[in-house]
Amino acid sequence: MERNVLQFLEKTAAMYPEKTAVKDSRESVTFRELEYHSRLAGSGLVEMISRGDAIPVYMEKGVKTLEAFFGIVYAGGCYSLLAPIQPEERCNSILQRLDAPVLITDREHLERAETFVFQGRILLIEELLESAMAEDKLARIREDCTDRDPLYINFTSGSTGTPKGVVVGHGSVLSFIRHFVERFHIASDDIIGNQAPFDFDVSVKDIYSMLLTGAALYLIPRECFAFAKKLLDELEREHITVMIWAVSALCLITSLDGFSYKVPRSVKKVLFSGEVMPMKHLLAWKKALPEAMFVNLYGPTEITCNCSYYVVPQEIEEKDALPIGRHFPNVRILLLGEGDQLITEKGETGEICVGGNGPALGYYGDREKTDAVFVQNPLNTKYRDVLYRTGDLAYYREDGELIYVGRRDSQIKHMGHRIEMGEIESCILQNPDVKRVCCLYDEENQQIVAFYQGDTDSKGIREGLKKKLIKYMIPGRYVQVEQMPLNANGKIDRKALRSQYIDHKDT
Amino acid sequence: MREKILEVLKVENEEIVEDLNRDLLASGILDSFDIVNLVVSLEEALGISIDVEMVSPENFQNAESIIRMIEGIM
Numbered sequence: 296m297e298r299n300v301l302q303f304l305e306k307t308a309a310m311y312p313e314k315t316a317v318k319d320s321r322e323s324v325t326f327r328e329l330e331y332h333s334r335l336a337g338s339g340l341v342e343m344i345s346r347g348d349a350i351p352v353y354m355e356k357g358v359k360t361l362e363a364f365f366g367i368v369y370a371g372g373c374y375s376l377l378a379p380i381q382p383e384e385r386c387n388s389i390l391q392r393l394d395a396p397v398l399i400t401d402r403e404h405l406e407r408a409e410t411f412v413f414q415g416r417i418l419l420i421e422e423l424l425e426s427a428m429a430e431d432k433l434a435r436i437r438e439d440c441t442d443r444d445p446l447y448i449n450f451t452s453g454s455t456g457t458p459k460g461v462v463v464g465h466g467s468v469l470s471f472i473r474h475f476v477e478r479f480h481i482a483s484d485d486i487i488g489n490q491a492p493f494d495f496d497v498s499v500k501d502i503y504s505m506l507l508t509g510a511a512l513y514l515i516p517r518e519c520f521a522f523a524k525k526l527l528d529e530l531e532r533e534h535i536t537v538m539i540w541a542v543s544a545l546c547l548i549t550s551l552d553g554f555s556y557k558v559p560r561s562v563k564k565v566l567f568s569g570e571v572m573p574m575k576h577l578l579a580w581k582k583a584l585p586e587a588m589f590v591n592l593y594g595p596t597e598i599t600c601n602c603s604y605y606v607v608p609q610e611i612e613e614k615d616a617l618p619i620g621r622h623f624p625n626v627r628i629l630l631l632g633e634g635d636q637l638i639t640e641k642g643e644t645g646e647i648c649v650g651g652n653g654p655a656l657g658y659y660g661d662r663e664k665t666d667a668v669f670v671q672n673p674l675n676t677k678y679r680d681v682l683y684r685t686g687d688l689a690y691y692r693e694d695g696e697l698i699y700v701g702r703r704d705s706q707i708k709h710m711g712h713r714i715e716m717g718e719i720e721s722c723i724l725q726n727p728d729v730k731r732v733c734c735l736y737d738e739e740n741q742q743i744v745a746f747y748q749g750d751t752d753s754k755g756i757r758e759g760l761k762k763k764l765i766k767y768m769i770p771g772r773y774v775q776v777e778q779m780p781l782n783a784n785g786k787i788d789r790k791a792l793r794s795q796y797i798d799h800k801d802t
Numbered sequence: 803m804r805e806k807i808l809e810v811l812k813v814e815n816e817e818i819v820e821d822l823n824r825d826l827l828a829s830g831i832l833d834s835f836d837i838v839n840l841v842v843s844l845e846e847a848l849g850i851s852i853d854v855e856m857v858s859p860e861n862f863q864n865a866e867s868i869i870r871m872i873e874g875i876m
Contacts, residue, residue: 520834521827521862523854543835550838551854710835741839753816766833771815 297469298442301368303506304330311483311509318533319357319514326509329362332424336366337433339426340397343416346371346436349393349448349460349659353377353386353400353408354420356493356514361502363399363420364447364493371436373445375460376494379404384763387412388457389450392660399423442466448659449496449596452706452768454717460659463496467599470652472503474624478604479564479590481537483509486561488535490515490544496596497568500539510537520544523553530559538562541569541711549576554583568592568601569711571699574613581607593619593699595713597668597683598653602626603697618696619689627651628697629682630689635673641693644700647685648672654683705789707736709743712767716743719770722763723747726756731779733787734770737797745770746792748779803848803876807869810847814840822865837862844868850875 297303304326307316312327324332344350350367352374354360360376367374375393377386390398396415400408408417442465450458475481481504489512491497505512513533519525526548530538538545545567548554565580565587572591581589594601605620622628630638630645638645650672657665672680688700705716716734723732728751737744747756753773760769780791811818817831826832832840840862841852852875861871 517834521832521837522857522859523838524857547834547838550842551852551857553854556854757817766830767835772813 299368299437299440299444299465300446300468300503300506301333301365301437303469303472303503304333304365307506307509314483314509315511316505317358317361317512317514320516322358324358324362329358329365332362333365334369334430334433335426335428336362336420336423337369338429339418339423340366340370340372341429341432341436343397343418344370344372345396346439347445348372348395349375349445349462350395351375351377351390351393351398353379353398353404355379355403355517356489356498358514359401359420359424360493362424364502366423367399368446369433369436371440371444373447373462375448375450376492378492378494378765379407381765382762383407383410385458385765389460392457392460393448394660440465442469443656445656447499449494451596451713452715452718453664454704454706454715456718456721458718459661459664461596462656462659463499463596463599464656467652467655468499468503470625471599471601471623472500472507475500475600476504476508478623479566479588481508481510481564485510485536485563486534487512487537487539488515488530488533489513490520490538490540492517495541496600497539497541499600500566504537504539520547523548523551524556527553527557527559530562531557534561535559536561537564537566539566542567542572543569543711545580546573546576549579554579558583560584562587564588564590566590566592568594570708572617574611574615574617577607577611577617578613581611591617591619593697594649594653595683595685595687597655598626598649598685599655602628602647602649602653605696616692616698618692619699620696623653625651626653629672629674630691630697631673631684637674638691641691641695644688644690646703647687647689647697648682649685650680650682654681707743709736709741710767712765714743714768719743719745719760719764719768722760723756725763726751726759729756731787733779733789733792735789735793735797737772740771742771743768744772744774744797746774746776746779746796748776803873804869806848807844807872808865810844811840811865811868814843818865822869824864826862826864827859832862840868844872848872848876 308326308330316326316329350372352363364374448460453459489501589607591605592601593603603620605618627650629648632638632645672682686703729749731748733746780788782788
């Protein structure tokens with residue numbers, strides 16, 4: 296049994312050495328080349344990093360980015376993609392948290408990487424790929440590996456203003472991907488069309504399905520997602536058969552009625568996650584691809600990709616709810632109600648808690664936040680049994696399928712991204728002219744609205760935020776209020792703000 | 803009509819109308835999801851239908867090109 300994801304790569308490279316593994320808009324590699332290049336990168340890194348080090352990779356998604364990832368893993372470390380679209384301050388905050396001895400980038404991004412507040416060495420992937428092979432050293436690292444070792448770190452919005460790094464181990468990915476490709480019959484003759492950026496764990500399914508099955512992975516360039524026509528042309532030209540996409544990306548095609556232009560007929564499987572799929576859009580996809588399998592996937596990054604799935608039946612209608620379904624093998628889902636009692640009754644709402652092999656290793660360098668949500672199963676007093684508390688609410692439908700209800704807190708989903716309003720608010724408060732702030736999500740217009748009290752205009756706030764937050768976290772609308780409504784405890788009354796300004800009800 | 807279009811653009815994102823000739827794609831003001839949202843808002847507010855083939859880099863380069871595209875449709 297495998298203990299390390301690279302064993303997937305090595306087995307597949309032995310079975311399909313000359314088959315295309317990954318292709319981007321510039322280059323492509325076979326499985327043999329992918330393994331060889333990754334070993335070279337690993338050989339170059341092996342003397343510079345220690346076991347378990349978290350190594351930032353500052354690159355766009357691409358073939359070489361994957362070679363950097365696997366090179367890091369060969370050298371005993373774990374990788375964390377630092378997306379170039381992020382503003383400098385956010386990059387610096389992540390780099391500070393990772394505290395890495397080296398950072399890997401490419402020639403294209405070197406200049407900007409050099410401006411970061413970073414004490415370690417900056418290495419070029421192009422140079423790492425010219426390293427001398429150090430097979431003995433890589434073999435020694437492999438000998439000592441366990442499936443509890445960390446594999447990657449993905450940063451997600453944190454309510455106090457700093458992003459949290461979710462550390463996921465080899466064992467969770469090995470187990471999840473085995474069941475994932477088996478359930479959905481992903482095989483070597485598939486061509487997976489990657490949509491998700493590499494700092495988003497939807498991409499973990501693309502990458503490791505390719506590695507385990509020998510399927511080809513085509514990385515669709517980010518720019519294509521701005522124009523549905525281009526995107527449909529790409530899907531057709533590359534004969535994509537499997538799409539594992541964020542809901543918002545699928546809706547991008549149907550919102551523009553893209554199928555009136557072209558239907559990508561090679562697509563056999565469409566698996567989606569990230570937020571609730573609007574039924575209208577799902578039905579449009581099903582109508583265009585009546586033979587394809589559609590699967591709703593659910594799960595936050597902290598439980599390793601997904602913990603439940605629902606294969607959409609043929610006869611589903613617009614009025615039906617779309618369940619998040621049932622658990623994957625080797626993962627346990629508990630619904631916990633008030634006072635942590637176990638919910639088994641149909642129709643009763645509780646918090647989704649996930650155990651088994653799914654839960655991540657925690658938040659990197661943050662014991663306190665880890666302990667707050669990766670908790671001992673309150674129903675088990677006999678032995679160590681970790682549950683991740685998702686903060687998501689759900690109930691069992693009559694037929695036993697789980698139905699998602701909403702959040703327990705002020706976290707929202709915007710364009711498929713998980714955002715803590717607290718992170719935006721604490722960034723706005725860094726502006727000395729702002730006295731109070733409260734951010735709310737306007738579901739109908741899919742817009743984050745910032746309410747603020749203070750002596751400044753929206754432009755001033757927005758310009759400040761651009762330096763700190765990724766674009767999708769920056770509010771689309773700013774409302775200056777004379778006086779924030781407060782509740783009895785002296786805290787901002789979110790409900791009053793919402794009903795007054797978003798729902799337009801008089802209070 | 804021009805005023806109405808500008809109003810829709812402004813509600814979507816104030817920055818779009820700050821300089822009608824600024825390149826919205828190169829400056830990063832519009833990303834993939836913004837463009838779709840903008841198209842849907844324009845369709846709803848103006849009661850028009852924008853064909854997927856018109857959603858191109860040329861037509862969404864700046865506020866002026868968006869206005870030209872819509873005036874062409876109407």
